[in-house]
Every structure is written in C-alpha cells, then in structure tokens.
Amino acid sequence: MIPFVRSPEEAIHVQKIMSEEGLxxxxxxxxxxxxxxxxxxxxxxxxxxxxxxxxxxxxxxxxxxxxxxxxxxxxxKIYMMAEIPSNIILAEEFCRIFDGFSIGTNDLTQLVFGADRDSENLARSAEKYRYQANSEAIKRFISLLIDKAHNYTTSEGLKLKRKVGICGQAPSDYPEFLQFLVASGIDSISLNFDTFAKGKVNCHRTEVIENKLPEDLRKPAYELFYSYDSIISEIRIPRGRMRYLKHYLEQSSKKDDKLWDIVMRFDQIYELLNDNRESLINKIEQGHDFQKLIKNHQKILSDRTQLDALIAYSNQRWHSQRFLEDEDNEEDAYY
Incomplete structure (x- = not known):
C-alpha cells in the first residue's frame, strides 16, 4: 500500500525504487x-x-x-491510497500503474474541503455545514473512483477491474455512509472493532435490499430498518439500568417482584424486535411480497404503549434509587 501518491509521475518513480529492492x-x-x-x-x-x-x-x-x-x-500486488483529489481525477492513469485503491476518507475529506480536521474551530462547524466524509462531495468522488477502477481498460483493450476498498472513520461513524458504499459496489470496507458487528449486519442488509427490491421500494425498506435500529437503541440504556439494578439487589439478597417483571418484559421486547428485524431481512432475501411485509412491520413498530410505559418506569425508578457511589460507574450499567 503506497500512501500520498500525488501524481502518476511520482507513482512511477516510487515503483522504480521498489523494483530496485526486488518488488x-x-x-x-x-x-x-x-x-x-x-x-x-x-x-x-x-x-x-x-x-x-x-x-x-x-x-x-x-x-x-x-x-x-x-x-x-x-x-x-501494489495498491495506492486514494486520499488526494488528484488520485481520483486521474484514476485511469493510476489504474495503469497500480492494482487497486484504498480510499482514506480522513485525508480525502480535509483535502477536498480545505478543512484541517485537527482544527477545533472547524470541527465545531463541520457537522453544520457538511464538510465531512458523509457528504455529497465525498460520495461523488468515491462513486467516480469506483466506476473508473471497475471499468479500467488497458491501451490494448484488455479489461482489468481494479479493486477499491476504504479505510478511515466514516464507515464506522455513519451507517448510511456504509450503506452508500455497499450500494456503490465497493470491494472492501474497514471498520472499527466496536462497530464491526453492526457494520457487518448493515452490509448484508444493504446487499439484500439493493439486489432483491425494485428501486421504488428500497427507501421504504431502509426506513423500516432504521425504525427498528432506533427503537432497539432507545431501549438499550433503560433496559441496562433495570438489569443492573436487579443484579445489585440480588447481590444484597433483596427481591423486588415488580422489578423482576420489568426486566423480563424489557428482555421480551428487546428479543422480539431483534427477531422481527432479522426475520424481515430473511423474508426480503427469500422474495416475499414486500408490500405485505411493510404493513405488518409498521403495525408492530407503531404500537409503543407497553414500551413507553417501561421506559417511563425505568427512568423514574433509576432516579429515585441512586445507589451508585460514583456516577462514573453509571455507564457500566448500560451494557
């Protein structure tokens, strides 16, 4: 992997140096x-x-x-980092010299927008004004590179698909950005360890939606999954608090039947949501009628009566029984 190759001429020089060392x-x-x-x-x-x-x-x-x-x-095989705008603008030339690309979203973003990612002043406004990796400008650059690399043809007319991967923080930070990458046909994605599991699920989900559903049904499908993701994320903290409180009371040889029941109901809802989400992607993959699927799942998601009551009880119970000596430990209760 060769970083920061600014021009084809520099790339040729780098490979000459490598060849002198047997590479x-x-x-x-x-x-x-x-x-x-x-x-x-x-x-x-x-x-x-x-x-x-x-x-x-x-x-x-x-x-x-x-x-x-x-x-x-x-x-x-020799790959280059695509982290400078010139790497993508001259992608055909670099395809002649290298076997593939790895997009560095961090450097590419700051060089496209002229925004130093280490500047505190710029960092505060990057989200507001969208000079970030998850932006239309960066997506267009990436789409252009994937298209040029996958359709590269030599001067002799030989088609040689060049692979394109991506590293950097963006696929881990923005699920919708990861979705864009999969839909665009990227060959590989690097994820942080803490987001790997979610990222893997998101990749599979996107591949199924893009391959199995017509274009007019893809957006409703993504929105349905986002609803599941949002609710599951919403109950993570109140559920974790009640489970922690239950464990705390058990350690003190105390019992609270109502709390035990709340924990059980939280667990049931959590498992049901995950099972429904997994069932939905499986049925889409198997070719079930999506119009019927979306009606059934929208009905399930719209009924929040029990869930809202559980969350309200969890918040009230947690704040009325402050048993933690150090509030910094509170975060441990969420898992």
Whole structure:
C-alpha cells in the first residue's frame, strides 16, 4: 500500500525504487514475458537490459503457466491510497500503474474541503455545514473512483477491474455512509472493532435490499430498518439500568417482584424486535411480497404503549434509587 501518491509521475518513480529492492508487480513481469511471446531467453535478456528484477521474473517463469495477464495469486500486488483529489481525477492513469485503491476518507475529506480536521474551530462547524466524509462531495468522488477502477481498460483493450476498498472513520461513524458504499459496489470496507458487528449486519442488509427490491421500494425498506435500529437503541440504556439494578439487589439478597417483571418484559421486547428485524431481512432475501411485509412491520413498530410505559418506569425508578457511589460507574450499567 503506497500512501500520498500525488501524481502518476511520482507513482512511477516510487515503483522504480521498489523494483530496485526486488518488488515488482506481477503484471509488469507478465507484460515483459508476453512481449517476447514467453521466450525465456529473450525475457532474461530484457531483464538485463532494462534493469528489471531477475528474481521476480525467474519466480514467474517457474510458477505460472505462461498465460498473459492471468491472475497468479502469488504475484505481488501494489495498491495506492486514494486520499488526494488528484488520485481520483486521474484514476485511469493510476489504474495503469497500480492494482487497486484504498480510499482514506480522513485525508480525502480535509483535502477536498480545505478543512484541517485537527482544527477545533472547524470541527465545531463541520457537522453544520457538511464538510465531512458523509457528504455529497465525498460520495461523488468515491462513486467516480469506483466506476473508473471497475471499468479500467488497458491501451490494448484488455479489461482489468481494479479493486477499491476504504479505510478511515466514516464507515464506522455513519451507517448510511456504509450503506452508500455497499450500494456503490465497493470491494472492501474497514471498520472499527466496536462497530464491526453492526457494520457487518448493515452490509448484508444493504446487499439484500439493493439486489432483491425494485428501486421504488428500497427507501421504504431502509426506513423500516432504521425504525427498528432506533427503537432497539432507545431501549438499550433503560433496559441496562433495570438489569443492573436487579443484579445489585440480588447481590444484597433483596427481591423486588415488580422489578423482576420489568426486566423480563424489557428482555421480551428487546428479543422480539431483534427477531422481527432479522426475520424481515430473511423474508426480503427469500422474495416475499414486500408490500405485505411493510404493513405488518409498521403495525408492530407503531404500537409503543407497553414500551413507553417501561421506559417511563425505568427512568423514574433509576432516579429515585441512586445507589451508585460514583456516577462514573453509571455507564457500566448500560451494557
């Protein structure tokens, strides 16, 4: 992975330095061999004349079947970070030099908007004025790169799809941004450890919606899942507080039947919501009538009578029985 490659000329220079250390892309070796119709003697002569790395060519001769531009899994692949606007504007040129891209959203965002991400003053207004990764400008840059990389054609007319991945904070911070990436056909996504599970679910959900539903039904489907996500997130803290309080009383050999019942009802609702959400994506994947599905699930989500009562009781009970000596410990009760 090569970072901060500002121009194709610089990229060529970097690869020249790499070749001097024995790091040569498989495609370069294949190109040399194809040029001389896989003649061992002619290839080795060119290696000597043009300074290519002998070891790399020898290794290719010994381990490949000699089919031009076939994918040799053992061959060296070189990717570049796409974190400068010029990387995307000149993507076709970089496709000729590299095997793929990894988008660095943090640097790309600050260089597109001219906004220093370490500036406290700019950070306070970035959300308000949308100079952030989850913005239309960055999405357009990413869409452009994916399109150019996936449809790259060599000067000889050979189609070579270049892979595009993404790293940085944005896919972890913004579920809707991750949804955009999957829908755009990105090849790989890097997520923070604490958001991996949710991100994996979000990726699968997006793939199912984009592949199984017509365009006019995708937005209602996403909104339905967002409703489930929102309610599940909403009950996480009050449910966690009651579970913690129950545990606290059990440790003190005390019992409160009403509290025990509240915890049980919270658990039932939590499990029901998760089961319904999982069932919904499975039925969409299986091709069930989405119009019927959405009516049933909207009805389930709209009935909040019991849930609101539980949340109200949880808040009242929690604040009326302050048993924690250190309020900093309160956060531990949420999990």
């Amino acid at each position: 040569v892309r498989e495609e370069v070796v294949q190109g040399v061999m194809a040029k001389y119709k896989w003649s061992r003697e002619k290839v080795l002569r060119e290696v000597k004349e043009e300074g290519l790395v002998r070891a790399a060519v020898f290794d290719y001769i010994e381990n490949s079947e000699g089919r031009g531009y076939s994918d040799n899994g053992k061959g060296l």
